[in-house]
Amino acid sequence: MLKVKNLEKIFYKGTPNENVAINKIDLTVNEGDFITIVGSNGAGKSTLLNSIAGVFPVENGTIILDNEDITKKSEYKCAQEIGRVFQNPLAGTSPEMTIEENLSLAISKSNNLSLKWGLSKHKREIMRKHLEKIDLGLEKRLTTKVKLLSGGQRQALTLLMATVANPRLLLLDEHTAALDPATAIKIKNLTAELVNENNITTLMITHNMEDAIKMGNRLIMMDGGQIIYDIKAEEKEELTIEKLLKMFEIKHGGKFNNDRMLLSV
Amino acid sequence: MNLSFAITSLEQGLAFGIMALGVFISFRILDFADLTVDGSLPLGAAVSARLLTMGMNPFISLGAAIIAGGFAGAITGFLNTKLKIAPLLSGILTMTSLYSINLRVMGRPNIPLIGKDTIFSFIRDLGVPYPWNNLLLLILIIVAVKLVLDAFLNTQIGFALRATGDNPQMIRSMGISTNSMKMLGLIISNALVALSGALVGQYQGFADVNMGVGTIVAGLASVIIGEVVIGEKSIMIATIGVIIGSILYRFSISIALNLGLAASDLKLLTAILVIIFLSTPRIKKALR
Secondary structure (H helix, E strand, O other), X not given: OEEEEEXXXXXXXXXXXXXXXXXXXXXXXXXXXXXXXXXOOOOOHHHHHHHHOOOOOOOEEEEEEOOEEOOOOOHHHHOOOEEEEOOOOOOOOOOOOEHHHHHHHHHHHHOOOOOOEOOOHHHHHHHHHHHHHHOOOHHHOOOOEHHHOOHHHHHHHHHHHHHOOOOOEEEEEOOOOOOOHHHHHHHHHHHHHHHHHHOOEEEEEOXXXXXXXXXXXXXXXXXXXXXXXXXXXXXXXXXXXXHHHHHHHHHHOOOOOOHHHHHHO | OOHHHHHHHHHHHHHXXXXXXXXXXXXXXXXXXXXXXXXXXXXXHHHHHHXXXXXXXXXXXXXXXXHHHHHXXXXXXXXXXXXXXXXXXXXXXHHHHHHHHHHHHHOOOEEEOOOOOOHHHHHHHOOOOOOHHHHHHHHHHHHHHHHHHHHXXXXXXXXXXXXHHHOHHHHXXXXXXXXXXXXXXXXXXXXXXXXXXXXXXXXXXXXXXOOOOXXXXXXXXXXXXXXXXXXXXXXXXXXXXXXXXXXXXHHHHHHHHHOOOXXXXXXXXXXXXXXXXXXXXXXXXXXX
């Protein structure tokens, strides 16, 4: 469903600071795949996700989503088909607006904006149902301004907003990295739940090796702007952290250098 | 302060209150400090006054002012979203160009409207005596503007507009163009400011090319006073606050004049007022 072909992204091209962030990547993602992405600092994980999301133009290659070439589409146009959650738990919601107003924008995402009321009885019912699922009691706080929520609550809301319109693709960029451990576990469980329930094709960057192995059906390891391993199904189920690190050292010719990742091993 | 002073302040507060609602949209909703308003207020007055001298119906001249103001906002929006000129500078550029345009529209620096048919004389001729004709009409117009604005800000597009100023990244993630939203917000904002200019022109009986100086500061003062006095719990309350803020602002100006300040000192006074209100939260924090 997602085909990335010969993708190349170079930052500061033609200057002494030139940096090849993505070096001719090919990747085919199948319908329903839940892929975890790991790699050392500067491996190009976030750049890959940002390229797919249309955040910046790429130097070379094509990105095809469901037979549609989205390589040159702008960020907001890509977002009509793609849900995203960022590392910063404050990035995905509007703090001065209420929970119901935020959710309303996510629910009307699939339609064109119009001068219809942003809220309605029917919409509130849908919202309550969705909020009950994430089990944080937010369904009773529809008119609370989002700025009053904790980081974990805001990230849960963001995750719900990213998935509620059934996107074709969900991109998660270390979306639990900024949360405390207990909240991070909750958000991870919620992620698995929402993704499975709606069968959303997902790419998730994580610095947590254990999550990368446990979650999803496929694991990609990146290094130096390339995909060095693409581990699927049964092979993935037999993975351990030690194996994964060893595999990395073989290809990379040196130790794994993602400081945060090593700490979490 | 005598009664006529109070009535004048109230009338001015209402007429300029629509401008303050426009500033509320750019400054608070869009988080865009838009200086275009110093040009779009006299633009509204200029367009309306010129059309009145040509014998146009005064109500229709208000519509023309609204459209002209919308255009001014669109130009600032274009400079900012397409040419990527910083918000502040985009507004300054449009404001500066509007000075020349306003002179062109009027054909001279000042158009007196004494003896011309205005919306206020129209109501007076229907049998509503002065000053009730002014008050009645201004209240009707500002209440209508407020209600329409409240309703708009609670539509899907209105939600998107509010989120654009609050968290642009979020609005892009929702598949909405922040550029279109900024454009829309600036058009609505300056259309309201121009409407206010047209009303002020008809109310005070002349349009002047220099009447826009300090509009942004007066608008900010109204918005901030409203927030302090009334609050900003919801959009409906915030817009009431802006209108009350505008009225209180005009009253404080009248009081300052009554205390013997020269009219020429008012701009300084306004600026100081805004500084005090803007810095109050920080000063309170520092004192704690």
